[in-house]
Amino acid sequence: MRILVVGGAGYIGSHVVKELLKTGHDVRVFDNLSTGQEVNLFENIEFIKGDILDIPAIEKAMEGMDGVVHLAAKKAVGESMEKPDVYALNNLNGTINVLNAMVKNNVKYFVFSSTAAVYGMPSIEVLDEETPLNPINFYGFSKKMIEEVLSWYDRLKGIKFVALRYFNAVGYDGEGDVKGLEKNPQNLLPIVMETIFGVREKMTVFGSDYPTKDGTCERDYIHVSDLASAHQLAFQYLVRENQSQIMNLGTGVAHSVKDMIEMTEKVTGRQVKYEMGDRRAGDPAALMAFSKKANELLGWQPQHSSLENIIATTYRIYQKYF
Ligand code: UFG
Numbered sequence: 001m002r003i004l005v006v007g008g009a010g011y012i013g014s015h016v017v018k019e020l021l022k023t024g025h026d027v028r029v030f031d032n033l034s035t036g037q038e039v040n041l042f043e044n045i046e047f048i049k050g051d052i053l054d055i056p057a058i059e060k061a062m063e064g065m066d067g068v069v070h071l072a073a074k075k076a077v078g079e080s081m082e083k084p085d086v087y088a089l090n091n092l093n094g095t096i097n098v099l100n101a102m103v104k105n106n107v108k109y110f111v112f113s114s115t116a117a118v119y120g121m122p123s124i125e126v127l128d129e130e131t132p133l134n135p136i137n138f139y140g141f142s143k144k145m146i147e148e149v150l151s152w153y154d155r156l157k158g159i160k161f162v163a164l165r166y167f168n169a170v171g172y173d174g175e176g177d178v179k180g181l182e183k184n185p186q187n188l189l190p191i192v193m194e195t196i197f198g199v200r201e202k203m204t205v206f207g208s209d210y211p212t213k214d215g216t217c218e219r220d221y222i223h224v225s226d227l228a229s230a231h232q233l234a235f236q237y238l239v240r241e242n243q244s245q246i247m248n249l250g251t252g253v254a255h256s257v258k259d260m261i262e263m264t265e266k267v268t269g270r271q272v273k274y275e276m277g278d279r280r281a282g283d284p285a286a287l288m289a290f291s292k293k294a295n296e297l298l299g300w301q302p303q304h305s306s307l308e309n310i311i312a313t314t315y316r317i318y319q320k321y322f
Contacts, residue, residue, distance in 0.1 A: 007072030009036025037180035052094035067109035080139035091142035162234035167250035197322035207279035218254035250289025
């Protein structure tokens with residue numbers, strides 16, 4: 001297939017591009033390089049620098065495509081609460097521009113980068129796709145809105161989509177083909193790495209009194225290469241079944257913040273300096289995915305998501321930069 005990857009120079013996008021190339025697709029990347037990086041662009045792709053808010057540009061990029069993966073979005077949870085206008089413009093208007101450009105060019109298949117943040121603070125810990133959606137930040141809300149828009153574009157415009165609700169994306173390509181380190185990372189594992197390499201003097205563990213095994217928050221950490229493989233399986237599914245779906249992508253196993261720190265020390269042989277701090281607003285105690293749907297419908301299974309591999313692949317790219 002000829003696939004347009006919108007946001008294909010970013011952290012997850014570049015891993016998706018690698019997987020699509022590996023499975024024989026032709027790839028065109030559309031990215032404004034605001035967080036994506038040129039160093040992430042693979043040689044045998046076509047690259048168009050452009051912004052999803054530029055309607056003529058996205059319409060032009062859509063010409064001749066069979067399918068779209070859309071990952072271009074603002075994704076910092078805290079920032080989304082301070083700048084909902086920016087998130088509305090990029091994540092809502094921007095995505096609608098992409099969808100309208102698809103309609104205009106008769107492009108039928110859409111794989112959407114959604115998030116576990118659509119669930120908010122659920123009272124249960126293992127979440128399937130039927131768990132009620134109750135986002136507690138504007139970022140999660142923006143993704144939920146688009147999922148709803150998608151079901152209408154399916155009914156009214158015949159766009160068939162798979163929305164993939166990623167849990168905590170971590171790790172780097174095991175073969176070292178993705179070269180760019182994520183810019184200004186806000187998440188736990190990059191912060192642990194920055195602490196090891198002295199970019200930060202120490203890090204803070206947000207909360208030690210949660211009702212979890214060691215008092216720190218637990219999350220479902222999924223290797224980005226496993227997320228990537230789900231995208232190409234989603235296209236196979238769309239072509240085969242011509243049906244829209246929403247699916248969780250996680251491992252079904254949760255690790256605590258302490259687990260992440262301790263395993264990092266074990267894998268790297270280096271000390272992570274940390275202190276215990278207060279809870280961070282909006283953090284649920286534990287989140288875990290039930291990904292049976294992706295397993296049954298796509299034949300998807302995480303293969304790279306052991307904690308050792310997640311940490312080793314992340315450490316390796318940080319060693320190149322620091
Ligand atoms: N944490 C710390 N110290 C830090 C940073 C994080 O203790 O300096 C803790 C957080 O409190 C949380 C865990 O590490 O318990 C993971 O935090 P992240 O910020 O890495 O990730 P979140 O679980 O908050 O959110 C991430 C993405 C969201 C996505 C969600 C899906 O950032 O976009 O996973 O589960 F929606």
